[in-house]
Amino acid sequence: MSDARPRIGFIGLGLMGQAFTRRLVERGYQVTGFDIVPEKVARAAEHGVVPAGSAADVTAASDVVQICVVSTEAVHDVVTGTRGVLEAATADKVLVDHSTTVVADTRALASRLADARGMGWVDAPVSGGPPAAASGSLAIMAGGAPRDIARVEPVMADLASVFTHMGPVGAGQVTKMVNQVLVLNNYCILAEALALAEAGGIEADKIPRALATGHAGSNLLQAMFPRMIARDYAPSGYARQVLKDLDMVHDLAKGLKVPTPMSSQAASLYRILVSKGHSELDGTAVLKLFDGADSV
Secondary structure: OOOOOOOEEEEOOOHHHHHHHHHHHHOOOOEEEEOOOHHHHHHHHOOOOEEOOOHHHHHHOOOEEEEOOOOHHHHHHHHHOOOOHHHHOOOOOEEEEOOOOOHHHHHHHHHHHHHHHOOEEEEOOEEOHHHHHHHOOEEEEEEOOHHHHHHHHHHHHOOEEEEEEEEOOOHHHHHHHHHHHHHHHHHHHHHHHHHHHHHOOOOHHHHHHHHOOOOOOOHHHHHHHHHHHOOOOOOOOOHHHHHHHHHHHHHHHHHHOOOOHHHHHHHHHHHHHHHOOOOOOOHHHHHHHOOOOOOO
């Protein structure tokens, strides 16, 4: 890349991709975007993203190619599928995968891209959701070679309040699994706590303030408890993605021989929630399973 601000390519224009690209355009980057859903490309074009017809076209037009898609299989399709990144990859470009991706697949894809084209790979999953992406306040945990980290760090500084290099390729994805253990189990705990508070007849809306300075105080309590009280399940992430991530936690932990009983219980709750037809609601909709007034 030259000394000028890098050209950005963005593949995957869902909830997170829209917020990411809006932030990048606002910060003065040239952004070229692609999604397999044409309506999402059109929506991104409204805030200044240059539409592209394929992942290969995005890669050809860009110095830094960012991916944010919903599954490991989708990352494979983006990188190695027809008109994928691999077709236009060169050694002077670097790929940044913000998806939550299976660690072994991340390492295999990174090796394939490097061996075939010399293109670097940074796995950089995020925590914070679309609002944090839009405001540039994400937490981004990254794995990659120091040279590739250095190349993308200025871009990440415009997207994250905390950008941490955790180690070689794959380290970012392992860290994301740790994040998901902490966050997704907490969704279930918050739902259980709210159900208890409401059944006990207390003013549940006072709980975040009442507990803020104690050990129970947390970012999630402050942000999610009011939404749960209001039964506001408009998605900033989807219940189906929560279940997918908890299943990934299980698979990683099984391979590492680490017990994860709490995450297994949370996965069971989300499996029930999804089976009831609520896959497109926010992850906080797990409260439906605790809510006697809800038919789920």
